Amino acid sequence: MKTMIILAAVLMTMTSQAKVADFNTLIVENNQAQADLHTNLKENLEIARMAVQKESQQKYIIDSTQETFNVRTNKSMLKFAKEKKQYRASQESQQKRLAEEISDAQ
Numbered sequence: 001m002k003t004m005i006i007l008a009a010v011l012m013t014m015t016s017q018a019k020v021a022d023f024n025t026l027i028v029e030n031n032q033a034q035a036d037l038h039t040n041l042k043e044n045l046e047i048a049r050m051a052v053q054k055e056s057q058q059k060y061i062i063d064s065t066q067e068t069f070n071v072r073t074n075k076s077m078l079k080f081a082k083e084k085k086q087y088r089a090s091q092e093s094q095q096k097r098l099a100e101e102i103s104d105a106q
Contacts, residue, residue: 089097
């Protein structure tokens, strides 16, 4: 009976030590994974910084020839919506329109 108890106690301590060893291994693996992740993150961050610096260092050359291009623009495109909505013709153009209507009516 005593041998069974001693054997059980020895087996329990051996299994508990095995669990502790597995737990320690798990902690070590976790620390290693965190370190790998940290170095990988640093490398990715450095690559991103270099890419941003490279983009910001690009220079654009603008052709400074003396040629000009005249393009017809639609005046309504250049107006604000409020201006389009509240448009009133000038007094001169209103009188001109009225004169044209009168002359057309005769």
